[in-house]
Amino acid sequence: MxxxxxAIPAAPRYVQVVRLIAAxxxxxxxxxxxxxxDLKIAVDELAAYLTGTQGRDGTLDIxxxxxxxxxxIDGTAHLSIGDxxxxxxxxxxxxxxxxxxxEASLTEDGGKPSFHLVKSRGS
Amino acid sequence: MTERGGLTKEExxxxxxxxxxxxxxxxxxxxxxxxxxxYIGLVEFLARRFRNRGEPLEDLxxxxxxxxxxxxxxxxxxxxxxxxxxxxxxxxxxxxRHFRDKGWAVRVPRRLQELHLELTKIVSKLGQDLGRAxxxxxxxxxxxxxxxxxxxxxxxAQAYNFTSLDAPIDADNGDSTSFADQMGGxxxxxxxxxxxxxxxxxxxxxxxRERHILYLxxxxxxxxxxxxxxxxxxxxxxxxxxxxxxxxxRHALEE
Numbered sequence: 568m569x570x571x572x573x574a575i576p577a578a579p580r581y582v583q584v585v586r587l588i589a590a591x592x593x594x595x596x597x598x599x600x601x602x603x604x605d606l607k608i609a610v611d612e613l614a615a616y617l618t619g620t621q622g623r624d625g626t627l628d629i630x631x632x633x634x635x636x637x638x639x640i641d642g643t644a645h646l647s648i649g650d651x652x653x654x655x656x657x658x659x660x661x662x663x664x665x666x667x668x669x670e671a672s673l674t675e676d677g678g679k680p681s682f683h684l685v686k687s688r689g690s
Numbered sequence: 691m692t693e694r695g696g697l698t699k700e701e702x703x704x705x706x707x708x709x710x711x712x713x714x715x716x717x718x719x720x721x722x723x724x725x726x727x728x729y730i731g732l733v734e735f736l737a738r739r740f741r742n743r744g745e746p747l748e749d750l751x752x753x754x755x756x757x758x759x760x761x762x763x764x765x766x767x768x769x770x771x772x773x774x775x776x777x778x779x780x781x782x783x784x785x786x787r788h789f790r791d792k793g794w795a796v797r798v799p800r801r802l803q804e805l806h807l808e809l810t811k812i813v814s815k816l817g818q819d820l821g822r823a824x825x826x827x828x829x830x831x832x833x834x835x836x837x838x839x840x841x842x843x844x845x846x847a848q849a850y851n852f853t854s855l856d857a858p859i860d861a862d863n864g865d866s867t868s869f870a871d872q873m874g875g876x877x878x879x880x881x882x883x884x885x886x887x888x889x890x891x892x893x894x895x896x897x898x899r900e901r902h903i904l905y906l907x908x909x910x911x912x913x914x915x916x917x918x919x920x921x922x923x924x925x926x927x928x929x930x931x932x933x934x935x936x937x938x939x940r941h942a943l944e945e
Contacts, residue, residue: 583845590841594826600813600844601823601913604929608936620941657943659889663936666908 568634575629577644578622582614585629589640596636598688605667606686610640612663613682616653616673617644624648636688637669643681652680697728699772706767725762726755732774733758736781743789743803746810749927750785756899757784805843808833810926814918817925823915844926892942900935903928 573588575581586607593603617627625646632639646652654675656664664671670685697705705728709721730751737750761777769776812832816824826844830837893901899921906912906920914932918925 587841587845590826590845591838594837594841597825597827599823599825600829600925601915603826603844604914604932608933611933611936612940615940620937620944657889659939659943662908666911 568632568639570633571631573629573631574626576622577618577625577627577646579615579618579620580622581627582611582618585614585627585640585642586610588629588631589638592631592633593638593686593688596633596638596688598638602686602688602690606638609664609668609671609684609686612660612667613671613673613684614642616656616660617642617646617680617682619652623652638686640684641681642684643676643679645679654680702728702773703767706765706773709762710767722759722762726758729758729762729774729777730755732777733781736778737785739782740785740789745788746807746814746924746927749810749923750788752921752923752927753788754781754785756897757781760784802843802846805835805839806846806926809840809843810924813925817915817918823913823925889939889943892939896935896938900931903931904935907932 571588571592573585575584589606589610590603593606598606614627617623623644623646625644625648628643628645630641632641644652654673656671656673668684668686669690670683672683674681674683702725705721705725709718709725712718712721733754734747734751737747737754740750741747757780758777761773761780764780765773765776809829812829813824816828816832820828824832826837826840830840833840896904903917903921906917907914912920914928915925918928921928
């Protein structure tokens with residue numbers, strides 16, 4: 568698996584950069600426009616839990632993995648606030664993510680809120 | 691004298707009378723469709739005035755039609771004005787709001803607006819030719835530009851979402867019932883979705899079309915391209931509306 572890493576401030580306007588990178592990688596794998604849009608929606612949905620809608624003090628490490636026709640995206644938040652970040656998906660988020668991604672989860676990994684996202688071409 | 695759509699003034703008056711008096715939902719839908727047919731020319735005429743702003747005319751007509759439906763709903767025959775006179779500010783208002791919501795005209799460079807317009811056309815054309823959503827390389831080839839430019843152009847559509855978030859969320863949902871009727875009301879099933887109670891009021895406030903797109907995408911599992919076909923708007927417009935709606939709901943949930 569080949570990887571691409573990026574660190575961004577934990578704010579929605581920088582999540583757009585993550586969307587672009589995700590789209591660029593997915594495009595190389597031959598994803599259709601609909602699939603790319605789905606991937607972007609999934610990125611937004613998961614990243615929003617880490618950044619909040621107003622942004623938070625800290626950074627997000629994002630690791631993109633590309634293997635075959637599959638893209639994985641892992642995000643980990645390094646925030647100055649230790650708690651107050653919800654890491655259980657709402658039912659509504661769950662429904663969205665089930666529609667647009669193959670796998671999507673939110674966890675608290677060693678005190679750091681993280682997400683994991685997988686989407687394959689043709690899914 | 692005949693109005694644009696071919697009916698005489700008297701026939702139009704009669705149509706409005708019957709529309710406002712009709713109780714049966716099917717009758718109302720049928721009469722409303724006749725009124726829309728009668729005045730769609732007006733909407734097209736007005737939409738053309740906005741066509742140099744980087745949006746496909748068909749999408750603008752779609753937006754303008756929402757204004758037309760609002761005007762049909764509110765028009766009072768006791769007013770001593772022609773319906774077309776009455777409807778024009780409503781239709782224009784809807785079109786202006788469409789641009790204002792996006793902060794598009796002022797914030798997005800002309801070059802990117804044109805790129806976006808070009809991509810919208812190409813995505814629609816390729817979608818029809820291929821019978822599926824196109825890939826980025828396919829779009830790049832057709833547009834004779836680089837894949838990076840395509841990606842940038844696609845992302846532009848979403849960029850204004852961030853700027854428009856500060857704008858107050860309009861709550862004129864009372865006006866949008868006409869759109870619900872037009873859609874056939876099937877997305878009432880959206881009510882049955884399991885979502886957090888705190889989201890329900892915001893869901894109810896969404897414009898009918900946005901709710902419908904939400905329903906078709908996440909409840910019916912239709913792709914964005916399929917939804918675009920179904921609603922007669924571009925895939926990129928669906929993408930934009932969907933993203934905007936999700937951002938809005940996310941904000942509502944956090945507050």
